[in-house]
Amino acid sequence: MPARRPLRRPPTVGSLVALALAAGLLAAPQATADGGAGSAAVRIHDIQGTTRVSPLAGQQVTDVPGVVTAVRAFGSSRGFWVQDPQADRNPATSEAIFVFTGSTAPAVAVGDAVLVSGTVTEYYPGGEAAGLQSVTQLTKATATVRSSGNTLPAAFRLRPSSVPDRYAPDAGGGSIEKLPLKPASYALDRYESLEGMRVALRDAPVVGATSEHKDLWVTAEPHRDRTDRGGSLYGSYRDPGAGRVKVASLIPYAQRPFPVANVGDELTGTTAGPLDYNNFGGYTVQATELGTLTDRGLSREKTRGQKSDELAVATYNVENLSPKTPQAKFDRLASALVTNLASPDIVALEEVQDDNGTTDDGVVDAGQTLKKLTDAIAAAGGPAYEWRQISPVNGQDGGQPGGNIRTAFLFNPARVSFTDTRGGDATTPVTVVREGGKAALSASPGRVDPANPAWTNSRKPLAGQFTFRGERVFVVVNHFNSKGGDQGLDSRFQPPARTSEVQRTQQAKSVNAFVKQLLAVDRRANVIVAGDLNDYQFSPAVKALTAGGVLTDLVDRLPRDERYGYVFQGNSQVLDHMLTSGHVRRVDYDIVHINAEFADQASDHDPQVLRWKP
Known part of the structure; x- marks a missing residue:
């Protein structure tokens, strides 16, 4: 492969110099930074400097020359961009700057050659504590138009x-x-x-x-x-x-x-x-x-239907679903479950809200939410799903205030049976018991380790015991804590801190310990762990979840260019996972791309499905 040429910005010669002369941009003897007599003329590249923060931050500059290249005349952050066509030879220094006019519409036009005076400031979007980089700009500014209709600097x-x-x-x-x-x-x-x-x-x-x-x-x-x-x-x-x-x-x-x-x-x-x-x-x-x-014609995927001797288990984050959600979304979720996911036998749901959504009045039950969803599925030609869930303690599981989001199970009773065992509630931990030489749950459905500080202000995992063609199957549905508070990829702190990762890793250890309890009683136990883990397949949290080889993350079995089900800031990534214990072999796994890549979404997550033949 030929060597890359040195990187540099387009040369400023000939026509650009002539443009600057004609516009009056080369003669700027008054362009000075407040620093006393004898200060040199200041141009934009002097303001920008060779680091992210201006060497003139906090200072007044006068008659800085440039050409207006764009105007933002709407919103609360109005202003205009001005660029100097007389570039220096240093590729590290920007030749342009934003002039902030606040809520006042700028009194300049694209192509105007201007002399701008104002205060050099560093603006931190979201506030300095957010950890992002700053924008060097001029504030409290005035501009004098020297000429109009000038050609813009080359991009x-x-x-x-x-x-x-x-x-x-x-x-x-x-x-x-x-x-x-x-x-x-x-x-x-x-x-x-x-x-x-x-x-x-x-x-x-x-x-x-x-x-x-x-x-x-x-x-x-x-x-x-x-x-x-x-x-x-x-x-x-x-x-x-x-x-x-x-x-x-x-x-x-x-x-x-x-x-x-x-x-x-x-x-x-x-x-x-x-x-x-x-x-x-x-x-x-x-x-x-x-x-x-x-338009490249991207289409929504459809997975194949399960065979009669295959158990199909899916996971789907339905994104703050409540009876207040428009019926159209219920219909789209139902259609996807029936048509795109081929009516899985078990569906692990995340972000199911209570019966009055974000109204914060102590309601925690989600029966109306789940009934509205299962009714929509039936209307779409799907099975008559039943559901199981445990309502959280009011306000203790995070998510939108008042929403009381939780995980839940749907299942098709014509294909799979649910073992109902009393004793499960919001605060009682499910344990593993021995029953007929095999593992069983003390409560089904039951919450996993709900008193563990790892689950503070976060959704607690829900475990359920199912039977398919005589095989006992344990499914644990999860929704780990969000990435809120983490520094962005483009943070001024590098590498960025992922503070939320600490709690998810503790949550993963909690679920891992529960799976180990199941396998300690029966090493051949069929365990499926699914849900929105809010973390990547290469993260410490997922490594903690699979520690000891008790679980296999199925996403790692996909071709590399298919390992995603969520898109954030242009990055196709993995947040949702399906993991299986060692006895669950011959698994067919699919991330069904119907949401994350599309402008029109029923949820911001793509669902996933696995099919397993016992």
Whole structure:
């Protein structure tokens, strides 16, 4: 493979110099930072500097020259981007900056050559405590228009040769703010060196579907770590997809509606605009030019039906389902269970809310929620599912306040029987007993280890005992604590801290210990552990869950480019899992892609199903 050429921004010669002269941008003797007589003229690259924080932060600057490249005239963060066509020779220094005007619409237009005065500030999206990087900007600013209709500086092209494969420098968990930027070495440094500047992507593959906020994710590396359906695979902590950037739009909606794209589609042609940074996705192309959406025809998958001698078990996070949820969502979930998942014999559900949803009045039962779902399944031509669940103590299991989310089982009594054993409630731990030489549950359904501090403000696992064709089967459905509070992949702290991981690892150890109890009584016990673990197949939590070889994570048996069922910030990743004990062999496992890659979702999770022949 030929050696890569040194990375550098497009040269500033000829026409750009002429443009700067014509616009009056080369003559700026008043552009000074407040520092006393004799201060040198200040240009944007002087403000941006060679690290993430401006060397002039907190200072006043006067008559800084540039050309307006984009205007944000809506929202509470209005302002405009100004870029200096007279670039320096240092690729680490950005040539553009955002001028913040607050709630006031900017009084400039794209193409205006301006002299801007204001205070240099570092803005931390989400607040400094959120751990994200800062945006260097000018506030309390005034602008003098010198000329209009000027040609804009050429956009920097984001592509494999200009975006390094390595994502971020390693500071041992400390801040990278004061480290010299190395845009040829790290993707985050490359993006930071372009902060505010015009950037462009050509024929950009969509790796994160259009959201309700009218944005999507693309990748500048179209041939690296792609899934079998066109996404960007998140396969390890060290490789979080360096080419991913978000695309939003500055184009008025009436002039150009934002494209509704699914993963695998493409923004054909050029997508360009200033490179922004925010707390809803990090580096974002604020597009002033959008490529044309090319629909690649992504379809929703359907798994095969189970054979008469196969037990089919599924897991599905139904995302805050309650009787207040629109009927259309119940119908879509039901249709998916019947058609796309082929009516599994057992369904492990997560995020089932109580009977009045987020109304916080002490109601904890979920009978109406589950009845509405099973009625919809029957109406869709599915089986007459029964359900089993245990209501939590009010307000003790996390999730949306008042919602009292919990895990639950659906099962088809025509295919599988549930062993009802009294004694299970919100606070009583289920234990393993010996019955006829085999393992059995002291309560079914029963909660696993509910008093363990690992489950504080989190959903407790639900264990159930089933029988299929004479075989006793134990299913444990889980919903581990969320990733709330973790630092983002693009954090100024590298590597980012994953503080929520500590609790999930303790939760995994709790479930692992319960499975060991089952196997200690009967080493041939058929155990299936399923649910939303909120963690990756390579995480410490999943390693703790499978410790001692008591469980096998089935996702590891899939081809690498199929190991995902959730898409976040353009990363196709694994959060939901199905694991089996050693006696559950000859398993056919499928992640059924019907939600996560699509702009139109019934849930943000894809369901999974395994089929097992005892």
